[in-house]
Amino acid sequence: MKIGIIGTGYVGLVTGVCLAEMGHEVTCIDQNTAKIQLLQSGQAPIYEPGLEPLLTRHSALGTLQFRSSIAEMAEDAAAIFIAVGTPSGADGTADLSFVLQAADQIADFITRYTVVVAKSTVPVGTTRVIMERIQAKLESRGLSRKLADVVSNPEFLREGKAIEDFLQPDRIVVGIESQQAARVMEQIYEPLTKKGHSLIVMDLRSSEMTKYAANAMLASRISFINEIAELCEATGADVEKVRLGIGSDHRIGPFFLSAGVGYGGSCFPKDVAALMATAREYQASSSILQATVEVNRRQRKRFLAKVAEYFHGSLEGKAITVWGVAFKPDTDDIREAPALDLIKSLLNEGAAVSIHDPIALPHAKQVFGDRPGIRYFNDPYEAVQGAHALMLVTDWDVYRKADMDLVKKSMNKPVVFDGRNVFDPVQMKNAGFHHYSIGRKASWEHE
Numbered sequence: 392m393k394i395g396i397i398g399t400g401y402v403g404l405v406t407g408v409c410l411a412e413m414g415h416e417v418t419c420i421d422q423n424t425a426k427i428q429l430l431q432s433g434q435a436p437i438y439e440p441g442l443e444p445l446l447t448r449h450s451a452l453g454t455l456q457f458r459s460s461i462a463e464m465a466e467d468a469a470a471i472f473i474a475v476g477t478p479s480g481a482d483g484t485a486d487l488s489f490v491l492q493a494a495d496q497i498a499d500f501i502t503r504y505t506v507v508v509a510k511s512t513v514p515v516g517t518t519r520v521i522m523e524r525i526q527a528k529l530e531s532r533g534l535s536r537k538l539a540d541v542v543s544n545p546e547f548l549r550e551g552k553a554i555e556d557f558l559q560p561d562r563i564v565v566g567i568e569s570q571q572a573a574r575v576m577e578q579i580y581e582p583l584t585k586k587g588h589s590l591i592v593m594d595l596r597s598s599e600m601t602k603y604a605a606n607a608m609l610a611s612r613i614s615f616i617n618e619i620a621e622l623c624e625a626t627g628a629d630v631e632k633v634r635l636g637i638g639s640d641h642r643i644g645p646f647f648l649s650a651g652v653g654y655g656g657s658c659f660p661k662d663v664a665a666l667m668a669t670a671r672e673y674q675a676s677s678s679i680l681q682a683t684v685e686v687n688r689r690q691r692k693r694f695l696a697k698v699a700e701y702f703h704g705s706l707e708g709k710a711i712t713v714w715g716v717a718f719k720p721d722t723d724d725i726r727e728a729p730a731l732d733l734i735k736s737l738l739n740e741g742a743a744v745s746i747h748d749p750i751a752l753p754h755a756k757q758v759f760g761d762r763p764g765i766r767y768f769n770d771p772y773e774a775v776q777g778a779h780a781l782m783l784v785t786d787w788d789v790y791r792k793a794d795m796d797l798v799k800k801s802m803n804k805p806v807v808f809d810g811r812n813v814f815d816p817v818q819m820k821n822a823g824f825h826h827y828s829i830g831r832k833a834s835w836e837h838e
């Protein structure tokens with residue numbers, strides 16, 4: 392089946408590559424011509440494990456093409472996916488300008504029946520707005536409104552696991568109003584449904600809400616365990632043991648219960664804010680969402696406060712190393728990354744900050760540039776040379792496997808603040824570190 396995709400960001404590109412892998416002929420377009428040129432030269436503009444081999448193979452086969460304008464898309468595409476950004480507006484509402492612009496481009500382009508797929512995360516009611524907008528434009532072009540159906544097909548992939556998540560989804564959710572569009576969507580996803588992955592069909596509004604509810608639930612689970620972590624620290628319990636204890640209850644489950652410096656990324660903060668905006672619009676309650684955001688904010692502050700407390704309230708002149716800038720491992724994405732807030736605060740408090748990240752350092756440089764006090768390192772061990780403290784903010788594997796003897800020798804003082812509970816407190820203590828991790832008393836508080 393011929394498919395078009397508008398937007399080659401994390402979602403659009405992964406969708407394009409995976410639909411090609413599923414046997415479709417895909418054309419991706421993006422208004423960012425630099426991105427398209429890079430993709431045409433066979434390079435991925437993002438770091439995503441498993442992406443490049445598929446990109447290379449399908450580009451060579453011609454089953455995946457990149458163009459900078461919708462005019463270059465196959466006219467007989469059976470479906471066009473909208474996978475553009477829906478960033479947060481000032482009041483938390485989702486900014487739909489990219490989505491509506493893409494809808495207009497589609498309405499001006501199509502000449503035969505096309506299913507328009509809203510892949511971007513959009514607030515309840517938006518798919519219908521897109522549909523009416525496209526159909527009104529078709530009418531004004533003297534064409535039938537029936538030339539386009541718009542369906543909602545939210546995406547649930549995680550960065551760092553995007554290919555796997557797309558090709559082996561827990562479920563595919565489709566919000567749909569027309570039988571003709573339903574058949575097209577069934578054909579698109581048939582290679583996955585044939586393997587047993589479920590396609591859940593529902594109405595447009597429920598599909599849109601499912602995406603926000605899933606992200607809000609996951610974000611609230613993180614804030615829940617982080618609040619329990621704070622209580623563990625206060626009472627002398629160990630959140631890692633509590634996690635094991637509650638996660639073994641099959642009704643709770645062990646996943647997405649890791650305490651840490653809180654969630655970041657391009658989705659949870661923005662989508663929880665957008666859902667709260669929807670609640671405001673409909674005068675509905677959003678107390679759990681508000682608490683989720685508040686705990687997440689507090690979690691970063693608590694982590695920083697712990698470091699400041701260790702240095703008797705002042706970070707002035709302290710050499711602090713930050714390991715990890717990406718909002719999570721296996722991605723170069725730093726949108727809403729907890730590390731950004733932490734680094735800013737450290738610099739504001741007069742610390743000298745050395746940062747390392749295996750992949751995301753260039754993006755960090757775009758944010759902090761040559762601001763006084765900051766230094767960038769490609770080697771995690773060089774980054775800790777002479778440090779008074781090490782803060783681990785992203786749980787990259789390279790840090791889990793770090794040679795902590797070497798770290799200890801390199802540091803000015805062996806002090807580690809583990810924001811992702813990567814290191815074992817007993818081993819750290821035995822190795823001679825002062826060590827704090829989330830949801831447990833710090834090693835020096837036991838002394």
Ligand SMILES: NC(=O)c1ccc[n+]([C@@H]2O[C@H](COP(=O)([O-])OP(=O)(O)OC[C@H]3O[C@@H](n4cnc5c(N)ncnc54)[C@H](O)[C@@H]3O)[C@@H](O)[C@H]2O)c1
Nearest residue numbers: 398399400401402421422423475476477489493511512546
């Ligand atoms: N990033 C994720 O992990 C993820 C997962 C699930 C859902 N989502 C949702 O998917 C959507 C896209 O997210 P993303 O992270 O891929 O965004 P992104 O910012 O990485 O990419 C969006 C791309 O769309 C392009 N674009 C914007 N308007 C365009 C237009 N009119 N024509 C052509 N190109 C256009 C931009 O140039 C950009 O390359 C958002 O709604 C997001 O909430 C994201």
Ligand SMILES: O=c1ccn([C@@H]2O[C@H](COP(=O)(O)OP(=O)(O)O[C@H]3O[C@H](CO)[C@@H](O)[C@H](O)[C@H]3O)[C@@H](O)[C@H]2O)c(=O)[nH]1
Nearest residue numbers: 546547548549550647648649651653654655656658718719
């Ligand atoms: O137990 C956990 C799990 C995650 N996190 C943090 O939560 C954030 C988000 O992680 P994750 O969900 O793995 O990454 P995303 O790529 O943001 O994926 C989320 O957001 C996407 C965009 O909407 C959805 O498609 C995915 O289903 C949803 O998991 C990161 O900062 C993690 O460090 C924790 O603190 N504790």
